[in-house]
Amino acid sequence: MYVRRHKNLVLILAREFASKLATPMFVTDADGKLVFYNEPAEDILGRSFAEAGEMDAEEWANLFETEDLDGNPISLAEMPAGVAFVERRPTHGTLRIRGLDGVQRTISVTGLPLYAHTAEFVGVVAVFWEES
Amino acid sequence: MRRLQERLARYLSPPLFPVHLSDIPATLSFHDAPTAEWEIGDLRIRAAPVSHPGPTIGYRLSDGAHSFTYIPDHEPVLGTELGELPPDWISGHELAHHTDLLFHDGQYTEEEYERRVGWGHSSVAHAVEFARRSDAARLVLFHHDPLHGDADLDAVRGRAEALWNGNGAAPPTLAHEGMELEL
Incomplete structure (x- = not known):
């Protein structure tokens, strides 16, 4: 039987924070699994979180057909949220994604690693917005 | 930290x-408090961070047959409806799940809480809903507001009983000095 793990308190607070923001934001756990994104993010990612559900790192990294501004595909490790996850450091970048509604958008993303204790990495938050 | x-x-x-x-x-x-479960005598003890300003933890003590959960300082949700959250997203749920006895923050009336959101404590409605979502067998309200007199506390207990609907379980009660409970 699949049992959902209880979320770390830092992730719970990050979700509550995100749910109050008009700024698009998503949250991953320590395994890189996308565990939440807020309503403003739904407009950019093209599908509600309730419909999309949780997804593993490789799944969300591939799902949005992410590419750089020259049109070259970029891997999870090159995305700002991926850098925060893989290298455990904050980073910022501009890239293109194709939302689940099929629309390609240029977005700027800031990814931040979350630590509950100095050595306890618990996940990543990524704040992003669509470039006009 | x-x-x-x-x-x-x-x-x-x-x-x-x-x-x-x-x-x-x-x-x-x-x-x-260790992040992993530990033992003192026959008791297994688990601690986990809970939602409250500053680092704060709750405890679950179990002897294998019965369990007791102690979360005296806790605001389980901030501006969100507790009933809307999946259990794995509820602060403290892992400590209280199916516990036999839950000691939980119940500092405010619902009206008082409206003016104290973010202070780190629960309304009586939060406490009862948290106990229900956790499937706790018994709820004892704790962390009484220092400005509440006996009449206020009686009203809190009455409100908790009205909200409980605990599927036949004993209704919530208030913690008090010298209280003894048997599991």
Whole structure:
């Protein structure tokens, strides 16, 4: 039987924070699994979180057909949220994604690693917005 | 994250207090709560961070047959409806799930809570809903508001009983000095 793990308190607070923001934001756990994104993010990612559900790192990294501004595909490790996850450091970048509604958008993303204790990495938050 | 000793040393130092922690004539031992379960005698103890300003933890004690969960300082949701959250997203749920006895923060009436959102404590409705979502068998409300007199506390208990609908379980009660409970 699949049992959902209880979320770390830092992730719970990050979700509550995100749910109050008009700024698009998503949250991953320590395994890189996308565990939440807020309503403003739904407009950019093209599908509600309730419909999309949780997804593993490789799944969300591939799902949005992410590419750089020259049109070259970029891997999870090159995305700002991926850098925060893989290298455990904050980073910022501009890239293109194709939302689940099929629309390609240029977005700027800031990814931040979350630590509950100095050595306890618990996940990543990524704040992003669509470039006009 | 500062260790317990560092936190206590801050309070026991000028200008907050004239005597330093290191001046106390005793052999002091400080034990930060481990992140993994540990044992004291026949009891297994688990601690986990819960939602409250500043680092705060709740406890679950179990002897294998019965369990007791102690979360005296807790605001389980902030501006969200507790009933809307999946259990794995509820602060403290892992400690209270199917516990036999839950001691939980129930400081405010629902009206009082409206003016104290973010202070780190629960309304009576939060406490009852948290106990229900956790499938706790019994709820004892704790962390009474220092401004509440006996009449206020009676009203809190009455409201908790009205909200409980605990599927035949004993209705919530209020913790008080000298209280003894058997599991």
